[in-house]
Amino acid sequence: xxxxxxxxxxxxxxxxxxxxxxxxxxxxxxxxxxxxxxxxxxxxxxxxxxxxxxxxxxxxxxxxxxxxxxxxxxxxxxxxxxxxxxxxxxxxxxxxxxxxxxxxxxxxxxxxxxxxxxxxxxxxxxxxxxxxxxxxxxxxxxxxxxxxxxxxxxxxxxxxxxxxxxx
Numbered sequence: 001x002x003x004x005x006x007x008x009x010x011x012x013x014x015x016x017x018x019x020x021x022x023x024x025x026x027x028x029x030x031x032x033x034x035x036x037x038x039x040x041x042x043x044x045x046x047x048x049x050x051x052x053x054x055x056x057x058x059x060x061x062x063x064x065x066x067x068x069x070x071x072x073x074x075x076x077x078x079x080x081x082x083x084x085x086x087x088x089x090x091x092x093x094x095x096x097x098x099x100x101x102x103x104x105x106x107x108x109x110x111x112x113x114x115x116x117x118x119x120x121x122x123x124x125x126x127x128x129x130x131x132x133x134x135x136x137x138x139x140x141x142x143x144x145x146x147x148x149x150x151x152x153x154x155x156x157x158x159x160x161x162x163x164x165x166x167x
Contacts, residue, residue: 070163
């Protein structure tokens with residue numbers, strides 16, 4: 001019983017000793033709880049920006065390479081091969097993003113957390129969620145394939161003569 005133990009302790013202690021109190025969190029550590037959702041919001045925003053960048057790069061690439069796609073169609077590429085080409089372009093962009101983004105994200109995250117932890121006076125011991133980082137790979141590659149569908153469809157339905165026409 002907490003109250004009985006406290007009463008016995010106060011009886012045995014001299015009156016000159018201060019009454020004990022449970023430690024409380026420092027104000028700067030307590031303030032961190034107010035921004036605990038910020039990393040998730042920032043990660044979600046960065047995912048949206050990355051998906052928009054991949055989509056924009058694919059659409060711009062298909063428009064820029066319209067003549068090249070028309071030439072390979074004339075040389076014998078069939079529609080599925082054009083779609084596969086654009087899908088591989090998308091997967092290449094996604095793979096480059098993963099190869100550069102995961103190590104850079106872990107390094108920058110550790111660095112930023114070290115600065116924040118030092119500022120509030122806590123021990124910086126960052127934890128990298130390996131399961132989440134590992135799940136990024138197939139999800140990113142799947143998103144790359146999904147994002148390739150619309151530009152591939154546009155390239156498939158374009159007539160080679162339109163792509164070869166001099167503007």
